[in-house]
Amino acid sequence: MTNQYKKSTPIILAAVLGGCSLMPNYERPSAPVPAAWPDSVKLKATTGLALADWQHYFPDPRLQALIAAALENNRDLRIATERIAEARAQYGIQRADRFPNVNLAATRNASLTPASASVTGSALSIQRYDVGVNLLTYELDFWGRVSSLSASAKASYLATESAQRAFRLSLIADVANAYLSLLEMRERTQLAVTTVKARAETRDLLARRRESGVSTDSDWLQAEGSYQAAVAELANLEQQQAAAENLLNLLLGQSMAEMKDLPAGRSLAEQGISSDLFAGLPAEVLLQRPDVLAAEQQLIAANANIGAARAAFLPRIALTGSAGTASGSLSGLFAAGSGAWSFQPSIILPLFDAGRNSANVDIAKARKVIAVAEYEKTIQQAFREVADLLSARDKLAEQLAAQQANAEAQNHLLRLVEARYQAGIVSHLEVLDAQRESFAAEQGAIQVRRAWFSAATQLYKALAGESNDSADRTTQKVTRE
Numbered sequence: 001m002t003n004q005y006k007k008s009t010p011i012i013l014a015a016v017l018g019g020c021s022l023m024p025n026y027e028r029p030s031a032p033v034p035a036a037w038p039d040s041v042k043l044k045a046t047t048g049l050a051l052a053d054w055q056h057y058f059p060d061p062r063l064q065a066l067i068a069a070a071l072e073n074n075r076d077l078r079i080a081t082e083r084i085a086e087a088r089a090q091y092g093i094q095r096a097d098r099f100p101n102v103n104l105a106a107t108r109n110a111s112l113t114p115a116s117a118s119v120t121g122s123a124l125s126i127q128r129y130d131v132g133v134n135l136l137t138y139e140l141d142f143w144g145r146v147s148s149l150s151a152s153a154k155a156s157y158l159a160t161e162s163a164q165r166a167f168r169l170s171l172i173a174d175v176a177n178a179y180l181s182l183l184e185m186r187e188r189t190q191l192a193v194t195t196v197k198a199r200a201e202t203r204d205l206l207a208r209r210r211e212s213g214v215s216t217d218s219d220w221l222q223a224e225g226s227y228q229a230a231v232a233e234l235a236n237l238e239q240q241q242a243a244a245e246n247l248l249n250l251l252l253g254q255s256m257a258e259m260k261d262l263p264a265g266r267s268l269a270e271q272g273i274s275s276d277l278f279a280g281l282p283a284e285v286l287l288q289r290p291d292v293l294a295a296e297q298q299l300i301a302a303n304a305n306i307g308a309a310r311a312a313f314l315p316r317i318a319l320t321g322s323a324g325t326a327s328g329s330l331s332g333l334f335a336a337g338s339g340a341w342s343f344q345p346s347i348i349l350p351l352f353d354a355g356r357n358s359a360n361v362d363i364a365k366a367r368k369v370i371a372v373a374e375y376e377k378t379i380q381q382a383f384r385e386v387a388d389l390l391s392a393r394d395k396l397a398e399q400l401a402a403q404q405a406n407a408e409a410q411n412h413l414l415r416l417v418e419a420r421y422q423a424g425i426v427s428h429l430e431v432l433d434a435q436r437e438s439f440a441a442e443q444g445a446i447q448v449r450r451a452w453f454s455a456a457t458q459l460y461k462a463l464a465g466e467s468n469d470s471a472d473r474t475t476q477k478v479t480r481e
Helices: 003-018 061-073 075-096 145-211 217-252 282-286 290-311 356-422 428-462 469-480
Strands: 102-113 124-140 316-327 339-343 346-348
Touching: 061 075, 061 145, 061 217, 075 145, 124 339, 145 217, 145 290, 145 428, 217 428, 282 356, 290 356, 356 428
Parallel strands: none
Antiparallel strands: 102 124, 124 316, 316 339, 316 346
């Protein structure tokens, strides 16, 4: 007995005894992550896992308008949406194979055999007209081959739908992050403009005092260097602001400057985004993420393909037939006695295929193992992402409070040093040092505030924050089908 039939014998016996699908029973793999979040994460039981939709989570009216525009115009989202339509149609095609295909056909056949080729020695002319209902080749799915392929197509469709939801969440978060970055660059640029103006005034004042012999050349050179450093930082911030605006325009699918009736926006400090979200247990969070759902549907599809590959070892029974009328003349097509029918059942049993079917089963099994590993990897990556963001939420809040206190202290120190300089107690060098420290502290506070809001935005995406009602309805509809 060949290796092929050694492998196929258990499959054939199981199918004969069971008379049903050869698709393995699907069992969701256990999540390869800890049962609880790391000790460094401080959970806040405030709003629960059911997060608000993005319109409520991002209260800035301008940001809301930008997100809505991106959801309508972004080309990548449009591609992802059409992928769903493509997968839905592919599932419809595969599902149609589970039902008979019946056609109405009308044909005319005419032939002429010359006398030289006729056994009768005279020319033979034949005319035939047929009208009937035809049953195209229909496979009796005893072993579940067709239903397994249909289940695989359905899972692939659901995976595509979940992937589109994941991209939609990512787009919302990316637009929010780009907008927050743009606000950060604008505020830092404005701070730099004010600093350049103040240092220019100080430089000009010292120039006049140097001309009158009150200040030294070193004081003026220090002021000139401080001014030029501020000008360089301003140019750098303006370049970053332009890059942030270009990124936002790319995500929007259009130029923000061309958008009409954009509502007024809020400052960075007034965004009102709250990150006090309760993550719950890891299994509760991770299994709701669309990327994890997509990975699981891919695993289900791979599992179904094993059933289709196994069924290839077994006989395939197909039915073909027709019923209608036939006549040698068009006028007699519906006359009495013109009824005609044909019925052609067939059964095909593979005898020798050089190991092709066995190799297909091995491929299907290997792809399932790969799908399991990808599913587990997706969960592990999701666990890390959520844990990192939960920790960042708390640590950035502490950092922001400290940075704001530092900025207030540096501003107060600057005022004291400037007063002492006016009184002639300290040198101008101490004033420059205080200005640099104050400027850096203000810039740092803006950066940390934007980082905190970005963490809140990413946490919303990581917890699958958008409402899943529409996706759940789609899943239930396809499952019933």
